[in-house]
Amino acid sequence: MRCTAFHLLSDDESLCARLRGASAEPPHRLAAHGELATLANGEVALIDIASPGLPPLQAPFWRVQCERLKIGILSPSPSDGEGLLALEAGAHGYGHSYAAEHSLQQMLDVIASGELWVGRSLMARLLKGVRQASVVSGKGWQVLLTEREREVASMAAMGESNLSIANALGITERTVKSHLTTIFDKLDVTDRLQLALRIHGIR
Template sequence: MSTPEPLLILTTDDLLAERWQALAPTVIRAREIEALDTWRKARHRLVVVDLGTHPAGAPPMWTEPAWRHNAAGLAILAASSRPEDDEGLAVLNAGASGYCHSHAPLDTLRQALEVIDSGELWVGRALLSRLLRLVDTRLPRAGLADWAAPLTEREREVAHHAAVGESNLAIADALGITERTVKAHLKAVFEKLQVADRLQLALRVHGVR
């Protein structure tokens, strides 16, 4: 059930550290942000960070420059003992892969770790459903179909995958077709959108000019 990946626990709270020991077969405990950098250099990626124990008066650790720098490339599950929605949004936007309650059931935490270890994001249902409600009322409903207008359904799919950086082979696997077919679709996409390559396509799709 648990991931075989080693886990770094970043907290100054001894009780939390003890509780989280059960989260993975190999668990390392640290107290300083710098440990993130060491962790990444050791070619690990899985981290649980306790947001609750920053010294009174000091700014939240994830707003410090060292945070974003050290967080790059890691899969970080941020845990707070007072899960305020805004804090969750802030820390996710600061590069964390997940946000949950410090005292959530261990099974839930394990699941969250598995999810972020596989490259996805984890947001608990409370914050997530609030997000959904928020966005539903403020969506511009606008030009998603703009760049996609002249494209066929299949071309749209391929273009979308290519625009987020996937290789032709990855796209082929994702869509259950051959790499050659992906090329054929992309060729059509490039021509219809008047772009030279996938990078220009990505810029177009993401609204950069």
């Protein structure tokens, strides 16, 4: 879905120029953030976060507007922290205001269709938050196991049941048990909890 029309709040003429071909109609310029309140629900708006007089991203103003509008935040100096704030405020997108034209247009199209647009760096940061130390510090255990055993071991260490492991790997629960018995023996542990502690580097 191509974005047909959108609003823009920015003093940056170069940004405006790059956005001129990004939708069927040229962007409608907003003079101040207060005008956001006058837009109809579901409309698309790009906000240059460097514009003077904007409330901080933590302000309730953004949560309210992001509820009803599709808002993309552009920053001349994007950071993961700022991106997190933007997304937590409910923004549909966060990106670089000096990004290339096709990149801006893509962001516009994505958020116009109701999805979220997030750059790679920020995405990596998000994943890191979820994953944390999930895939392990000590590598000693890996070299002791075969390829298949490593798969089973890491799933068991993440709390998966034998049955769900079996389904995920397309084998029988019995076979999973068989692998686990071998794994416990090789790593010198007695059960899956000890295995998890070992794999996640706790004692």
